[in-house]
Amino acid sequence: MNKFEVFSNQLERAFLMLDREAAEKVMLEALSVGSPIEVAGNLVSLTLKRIGDSWEQGKLSLSQVYMSGVICEELIDKILPPNSQGRHSQPRMAIGVYEDYHLLGKRIIFSALRASGFELMDLGGGLQTKQLLEIIQKEKIKILLLSVLMLPSALHIKDLKRGLNGSDVKIVVGGAPFRFDDMLWKEVGADACGDDPSQAIQIVTKMMEEMA
Ligand code: B12
Incomplete structure (x- = not known):
């Protein structure tokens, strides 16, 4: 089982109820089992994929998919660090x-x-x-x-x-x-x-x- 499975259920519920605060709380709690990058890359992906699948099956409206995306954008900005100090020297x-x-x-x-x-x-x-x-x-x-x-x-x-x-x-x-x-x-x-x-x-x- 994916370690974010339980969080994903809670996050899905929060998104569909347009409850930003609850969604933020779930993401912050998920940081106790994974790094910010894992939470953004894995938990968010898993949850939006489920929401997308329900939309495909006609169980949700496009506006619910859209609003989930909007809330995600705000929360990802909060949890992901914009920078790290040492930059790799690298090709463009x-x-x-x-x-x-x-x-x-x-x-x-x-x-x-x-x-x-x-x-x-x-x-x-x-x-x-x-x-x-x-x-x-x-x-x-x-x-x-x-x-x-x-x-x-x-x-x-x-x-x-x-x-x-x-x-x-x-x-x-x-x-x-x-x-x-x-x-x-x-x-x-x-x-x-x-x-x-x-x-x-x-x-x-x-x-x-x-x-x-
Ligand atoms: C959320 C969503 C939307 C939101 C977008 C919100 C936003 N601000 O981005 C809204 C509601 C606006 C939307 C609109 C549309 N959508 Co849409 N959407 C989705 C959905 C459900 C999730 C996408 C998402 O954001 N996932 C979360 C992110 C984090 O995951 P991700 O993008 O996959 O990225 C991860 C990995 O793939 C990977 N990754 C991604 N990019 C890259 C790049 C590199 C280099 C690497 C290494 C890795 C990597 O890492 C990421 C993190 O883990 C998908 C379903 C799905 N299964 O993907 C449909 C989906 C992409 N949408 C689809 C469609 C059809 C549309 C619309 C045309 C619907 C319509 N009728 O209007 C419009 C078009 C909009 C447009 N012109 O861009 C289809 C595309 C189908 C196809 N065959 O082409 C999908 C697949 C749904 C479906 N199964 O039918 N959508």
Whole structure:
């Protein structure tokens, strides 16, 4: 059983009742069994996934999914440390949400990497291929992390890869479509795929070692 299972039940109830205080209390209590990054990456993910599943089954409305996301954004800002002191010297790195506006996963991965000492640019959401290719060139990005939540966007990574013209930029992806199909990241030409903050940290660390 996931160590956050009990907290997840309580958090789900708090979200659906739009009870911010109760949700905050659950998250703070969960910090007794996991780090802030685990609570954000694991407990929040698990709970929003359940809420999303209930929406798919027609048991909840989109506004309930939306409000759960809004409350999460506020609480994640409170529990995740924005910075750590020693920054790793590293290749230029950036993260963004490809084509859509599901921002929570990106927010968590960004904070987790920053909190672990990595310096990276936050490119925000709704990023289009052409715009990304320009940013990569201008900012000399070597590792690009993309959060992708919609299947059509995931398939467009192929265009991005093609636009990179065989350059040595590494693309790391994560998000719902890659969870649904664990071969998809290879199909679209990404260099790596991660499920959570700890995998993001492992992938980036390994890539940095290979680039050194
Ligand atoms: C919350 C949510 C919303 C919220 C977003 C709130 C916000 N501020 O972000 C709202 C209500 C606004 C929304 C809207 C929509 N949504 Co929505 N949404 C979700 C839901 C339920 C959860 C997503 C989420 O935030 N999870 C919590 C975060 C923390 O988890 P995560 O993003 O997966 O991130 C974790 C990992 O994946 C990983 N990770 C993520 N990114 C990266 C990147 C890297 C590099 C790495 C290594 C790891 C990594 O680490 C994170 C932490 O553990 C998903 C269902 C699901 N199963 O994902 C649907 C889902 C993504 N939505 C979906 C849809 C269809 C929509 C809408 C089109 C609905 C509509 N009809 O309007 C709109 C489109 C909005 C848009 N244009 O962006 C579909 C997409 C289906 C598809 N095949 O493409 C999903 C999959 C639901 C479903 N099963 O149908 N949504």
